[in-house]
Amino acid sequence: MSPTVKLESLNPDDNTLKTIVKFITTGKTIAFPTETFYALGVSACNEEAIKKVFTIKGRDYNNPLPIIVEGESMLKEVVSEIPAVATSLIREFWPGGLTLILRASNYIPPLLTAHTGTVAVRNSSHPIARMLVAGAGCPITATSANLSGQKSCSYAKEVEENLGNTVDLIVDGGQTEGLLPSTIVDLTSTPPKIVREGIIGHERLKAFL
Numbered sequence: 001m002s003p004t005v006k007l008e009s010l011n012p013d014d015n016t017l018k019t020i021v022k023f024i025t026t027g028k029t030i031a032f033p034t035e036t037f038y039a040l041g042v043s044a045c046n047e048e049a050i051k052k053v054f055t056i057k058g059r060d061y062n063n064p065l066p067i068i069v070e071g072e073s074m075l076k077e078v079v080s081e082i083p084a085v086a087t088s089l090i091r092e093f094w095p096g097g098l099t100l101i102l103r104a105s106n107y108i109p110p111l112l113t114a115h116t117g118t119v120a121v122r123n124s125s126h127p128i129a130r131m132l133v134a135g136a137g138c139p140i141t142a143t144s145a146n147l148s149g150q151k152s153c154s155y156a157k158e159v160e161e162n163l164g165n166t167v168d169l170i171v172d173g174g175q176t177e178g179l180l181p182s183t184i185v186d187l188t189s190t191p192p193k194i195v196r197e198g199i200i201g202h203e204r205l206k207a208f209l
Contacts, residue, residue, distance in 0.1 A: 001160050002031075004170040009127040021135035023169050029056060031145040031159045033173035034068070035097050035126045036181050036199055037152035038159050040167070044078070044139040047109045053141055056166045059148045064113050066099055066120035066182075068142040070133040078119055078139055080105045086187050088208050095125040097182040097199035112141070118188050128173040144181070154178030185209070 007016055023030050027049040030041045040056065042049035044067045054061055069075050075082065075090075079102040082090075086100055104119040113119050124130055124142070133140055144152045145159045145167070153159045156172035183198040185205065192209045194202060 002163070002165050002167045002170050004156055004160065004172050006172045007128055009173055012128070012131060017131060017135060020132060020169065020171055024132065024136040024140060025138075028168040029053065029166075030132075030169045030171055031153075031156070031163070031167050032128055032132055032171040033126055033156075033176045034124050034129045034142060035177060037154055037176050037178055038145040038156065039068075039129070039142040040145040040163075041132065041140040041142060043136060044112060044141055045107060045109065047111050050109060050112050050141065053143060056163060057143065057146070057148045059143070061111070062114050063148075064116055064118070064120060065141045065143050066122070066184075067108075067112070067139045068122055068124045068129060068133055069139045070123065070130055074133070074139060075121065075123075077107050078105055078121060079103055083187055085192060085208060089185065089187075089205075090123075092208065093200060093204075094123040095130065096123070097125070097180075098122055099182045099184045101184065101186040101188055101195065103188060118186075120184060122182055126173075126176070128171065132171075152178070152181065 099122040101120050146162045154176045181198040183200040184195040186193045
């Protein structure tokens with residue numbers, strides 16, 4: 001089975017955090033908690049690491065990977081434009097469970113976007129996810145830590161049972177909310193389109209869309 005380390009959300013051990021960040025920056029794969037479920041994370045600018053995510057999940061290369069960022073400056077690196085509606089949604093719902101599909105910048109490898117030219121991005125509200133992105137200094141992938149088509153995982157133990165020894169490191173941050181996935185809104189279409197209704201409901205989005 002994959003090695004597992006515990007990391008506290010409110011009082012993280014600095015050495016453990018540095019170790020996890022090093023996994024990300026050296027192209028290794030980790031599973032980590034988010035505000036919805038556990039996610040499978042690698043550096044979003046490392047193409048070889050991105051390939052590992054597709055392999056681990058058994059995911060079709062035509063299915064893009066979502067990413068998480070930390071802060072507006074990192075968002076500006078990964079997208080080519082931030083439309084006004086995106087700014088309004090970000091002010092209201094970030095950090096949190098809202099994923100926005102935006103035009104990708106050249107910073108993002110085409111492999112991650114499945115050559116669509118767009119990228120699905122959110123700013124996680126989970127303390128551990130935020131610490132990892134900030135520590136790595138780059139966006140990381142945030143696709144669910146499971147085999148494609150299987151149930152999403154709310155516990156580190158479930159990730160281990162689902163993915164076996166295929167992940168380089170599992171970060172045990174305790175149980176996630178595990179109720180619904182993030183809501184996905186495509187802002188590259190006119191009008192904007194709710195692709196998946198999740199933790200943020202349609203009613204809360206109506207005023208913005």
